[in-house]
Amino acid sequence: MMRLPWVCWSECVREVGWQTLYCGLNACERLAAAHQLLSPTYPSLDVIIAAPGCNRRLFPNVPAAPGMPCTGEDRSIYRRGARRWRKLYRVNGHIFQAKRFNRRAFCAYCQDRIWGLGRQGFKCIQCKLLVHKKCHKLVQKPCSNEHVDPIEVKDDANGESTLGRAASVRSRAEPEPPLPETPPAPVAAPVRNEDLEPGSQRQYSLEDFELIRVIGRGSYAKVLMVELKRTKRVYAMKVIKKALVTDDEDIDWVQTEKHVFETASNHPFLVGLHSCFQTPSRLFFVIEFVRGGDLMFHMQRQRRLPEEHARFYAAEISLALHFLHERGVIYRDLKLDNVLLDHEGHIKLTDYGMCKEGVRPGDTTSTFCGTPNYIAPEILRGEEYGFSVDWWALGVLTYEMLAGRSPFDISHAADNPDQNTEDYLFQVILEKTIRIPRSLSVKAASVLKGFLNKSPSERLGCGEGGFLDIVSHPFFKSIEWEMLEQKQVVPPFKPRLEGERDLANFPPEFTDEPVHLTPDNDTEIADIDQSEFEGFEYVNPLLMSLEDCV
Incomplete structure (x- = not known):
């Protein structure tokens, strides 16, 4: 089965236009329409189904009904969600995970109360054993993979918690089972x-x-x-x-x-x-x-953006990220889906579920999280990272706007299952030299190389100058930053809207x-x-x- 070449798309667009080609059609129906239009010119073409800008996945069939997915079509390939990979600590058969205790809980090893801010202790996800972080490596009793019966916690006359008799006779070498936590409090009825x-x-x-x-x-x-x-x-x-x-x-x-x-x-x-x-x-x-919808929606219809449009959006996104960074927040989920356009054409970032707050200058974190195609190399290498990961993601997004594809697109990946995995994608991000399309200007190529530097210390926006290095980059020379922040610059594109509920x-x-x-x-x-x-x-x-x- 042949891959539908982009020259076919260009002829199809000239024949019916993007508006007609995309309106109300899913990925399968668009290519079926293209096949019908182009079959006289390309009689050997089978019905080939693909979605432009989405790794060119192929589905050799048509949908059962308009708007329905094709057989084998997975919509998640178009809007891949961000995830967090949880850290697990394996000791003596136990699989510990960091946990926050907002009620009374006691360490099963040292019998002291687990307290403090944040995630103060560890909990075995199999036997539910609770221990301090400092004690988890000292646990000697192997995990039984079965839930351990809790020990009763009693309050004495003075209101202080005391352990039952069974707890008092145990040696320090043998861990205590986890203690029960206070019963859930009912939710108050909403206040009118x-x-x-x-x-x-x-x-x-x-x-x-x-x-x-x-x-x-x-x-x-x-x-x-x-x-x-x-x-x-x-x-x-x-x-x-x-x-x-x-x-x-x-x-x-x-x-x-x-x-x-x-x-x-x-x-x-x-x-x-x-x-x-x-x-x-x-x-x-x-x-x-x-x-106004999100950039993913508009990019699927335009394939790529003019350099002036990409520069405008990248500048406004930079201001939004800088605002978050100044307040100790790493965004960590910048992607086309999370960049919205308002009714005037200005951008707004949304979805803060991946954010890390409370980060001071020089602080780092290590959570492995993000949308696979936008994850920075330092995250994949398991290194501590800071605000640098957001500037890497901005580089990936700017590349997508200018080139109409991801910088990590893999040729013929759909034909090779071994190259169609997240592990292979991560390997490409870590090792592949990013090639800048020759059609881009020198300034655009320079800013992409700056943002997509695999070394976070040398990345644009991460040096001694910080955000000022981005502001002074030649790619953004035409941007009036103060006017832009006050929304006094007219956006290059205004979404077509017929009303507030359109x-x-x-x-x-x-x-x-x-x-x-x-x-x-x-x-x-x-x-x-x-x-x-x-x-x-x-x-x-x-x-x-x-x-x-x-």
Whole structure:
């Protein structure tokens, strides 16, 4: 079976135009249409199905119905989600994982209480043994792979915790089983506006919003377009099932996302937060609704961008990243999907679930996370890293905008299963010399080489000059940075929108979904520790005051 050459695409575009070719068609149907148009010119072509800019995956069939996927088509290849690879520590058969304890917990080795900030101790994911980080290498009893019965913790008359008799007679050499944690506290009923005393902060609930349409979906969240009934303002609502927030690290990430959303509310190129609330089964982030769609959606229709467009978007993204870095936040998930366009054509970064906060100058972290195609070499090498990983990801994204493909595209990867794996992709990122297309200008090639330097210390934006090195780079010479930050520079492209609720720039695979939340499962809710989500509610005081003026 032959691969459809790009010359065929160019003839097809001249025949019907991009608008007609893409409107309402999925990857399979687009190429089927191209085959019908070009069969007189290329009679030997079979029906070949591919998606431009998506590693050219091939599907030798047509869909059963319009809008349905082809046999063998996996939509995840188009919008590959970010992931975190969890660190595990293996000692004497135990598989320990860092854990945050917000209730009483005691080390099974030294019997002292596990306390402190962050993830203070380790927990075996098999037998649930709890130990201090400093004690986990000293555990001598092998893991039984079975859950260990807990030892009772009692409170004496003075309110202090004491161990039962069984604990007091054990030697230091034999670890204690984990201690029980306090039972979950029930979630308080949502506070209604009319129940609040004058001067107190308003709280929101699901009843305050009308659910309009699904506009996105991630690995553990759904994003809806909603309307606040009282003001008729339109927002996006990110919905997370608590049952999918399975451990303490997940809870930490949700809290981090909330904090970064709060911080981002003060910047023109970051999606800000309106409010947060919860039900017994779900967490809700109400955030700004950005109507212009994401860069992935637009790139799939244009293949590549003019250099002026790419320069404008890269400059605004740089300002957004610099704002986060100044506040101790590593973004870690920059990709086409997370760069949105507002109704004027300015960018806004969204999705802060991969962020690392509290990073001071010179600090580093080591979590292995990110979207595979954008992961920096230092992460793959297992090195400690800082803000440098965001500038690498900006280099990958800028390359995609200018060249219309990833810098790590592998020729004929679809024909070789061994070259179609994440491990092979990581090997390419670490070892392959990145080739800059000759069609790009000298300045564009220079900025790409600067961002995509495999050595973080030599990467553009990571030297002694920091962000000033990016500002002064010849590629950005035409940018008026102060005017750009104040949104006084006219964007090179303005999305076509017919109204505030126009969803023409969102993929139909999302907007065609039914817009309802599945009924709560009482058994599932009973297993959720609701105390983990105490204090999640939040209302942005600035947006609240604006609504009061309506």
